[in-house]
Amino acid sequence: MALELRQFLKLDQQLIMTPQLQLAIKLLQLNRLELIDTIRLELEENPTLEEVQDVVEKDHHEEKPEVESETGLTKEVEVEEKIRDDIDWENYMNEYNSPGRSSFEFEKKDALSFDNFVATKESLQEHLIWQLRMLFPTQEEEKIGRLIIGNINSDGYLQLIVDDIVEMCGSSPKKVKEFLSKIQTFDPVGVCARGLQECLLIQAKYFGLDDTIITSIINNHLTHLENKNYKAIARALKIHIDDVISSVKIIKSLEPRPGREFSDTTPQYINPDIFVYKLDDEYLIVLNDDGMPKLCLNSFYKSSLKIKGTFSGKDRDYLEEKMRSASWLIRSIQQRQKTIFKVVESILGFQKDFFDKGVEHLKPMVLRDVAQDIQMHESTISRVTTNKYVYTSQGIFELKFFFNSSINCLDGRVIASASVQEKIKQIIKGEDPQHPFSDDQIANILSESNINIARRTVAKYREVMKVLPSNKRKEY
Secondary structure, eight states: OOOOOOOOOOOOOOOOOOHHHHHHHHHHTOOHHHHHHHHHHHHHHOTTEEEOOOOOOOOTTSOOOOOOOTTSSOOOOOOOOSOOSSSOHHHHHHHHTSSSOOOOHHHHHHSOOGGGOOOOOOOHHHHHHHHHHHTOOOHHHHHHHHHHHTTBOTTSBBOSOHHHHHHHHOOOHHHHHHHHHHHTTSSSTTTTBSSHHHHHHHHHHHTTOTTSHHHHHHHHOHHHHHTTOHHHHHHHHTOOHHHHHHHHHHHHTSOSOGGGGGOOOOOOOOOOSEEEEEETTEEEEEEOOTTOOOEEEOHHHHHHTTSTTSSOHHHHHHHHHHHHHHHHHHHHHHHHHHHHHHHHHHHHHHTHHHHHHOGGGOOOBOHHHHHHHHTOOHHHHHHHHTTOEEEETTEEEEGGGGOBOEEEBTTSOEEEHHHHHHHHHHHHHTSBTTBOOOHHHHHHHHHHTTBOOOHHHHHHHHHHTTOOOHHHHOOO
């Protein structure tokens, strides 16, 4: 079979994403903070785009200067030489002629503001290095100590074994073990342990609990302790179960992560993209525009491009391209805000009972419901509701929260899965701590409320909510 090249015409329809559409899709899936960063970057790169500055209106009591007189000439400014009578000159002279140090306005402006300084938190490694220096170690000991401290994770546990430390520093195993034991006495108590068991034993030794029931439980019965199988511990140690419970309370008071107090992770606060307020019997939707730059086209470049011959060919092409890019950005941001408003308005219409009464009254809803309501594609709704949060009277929720699967009730109704999870949470919250409900019992309680749900589904929802099983929730 011979191969040959041929030319032929073909007419075909294809969906091509224009630059405008790509920009609109990109902005639609950004949250508020990401959108502000994108706008700031575009303001730096695009000379034809500028931020509208809010002009503060002058006080209407302020007299406006007369620019032109009746003759069309500028009015001469007259200086008022008369001393005003409404000033207390005696008080003024007494204040500024006092022998003490005078305070002037420019001194206040030049003074340093302590609000601009941020205190840095001491790290765990810095805290341990400080204690290491207090020992006045030899050069070899300091090398071992810095190697150990440098390999401690954020929880305060040592991530190396003794053999690795010996190989890296060249000291003897005996010397490394001795100095490791010395560092394990540092603050916080339990630091430099190689596991949970050693961490708890170090703390028990520090509090003078060596050779007690507590150390026996830590050494031999951590698995039973995790499963709250106190009877097995009592049988193994041949003691009364009350003594086991008392020892367990002390073990629970120990710190399993000694480095926790030196954690440098800052809390991430959610800044809602939309606010939903209730005014009387109606709801008001407000988009969060706080810190959002207001954009406009540069008037100089806009008027200059209308005049022929102002710019050369390449300069003109560059400015026209930047002008189009700026126009697309402004239009895309406006379209994004309108789309988000429509989506939230549609969600409010479907989930009005939730906004009025709470999570238990959340209705099952999918993306298709909102898409059909506002005549948009499901992918657009998905982009709008991703990583965006709404403030309501019930709390702050991600927009994805309102879309959940449905569960059939025994009376033919359907209920949202989030509402079922909330009911499970309330059931567990009201249970007897000494006799917690099993998953089967929770399923039976839900069936009394006409909610048809299996035991394995209860277990799945419980794991999603990070609730322990009944045997680990039991308290003695």
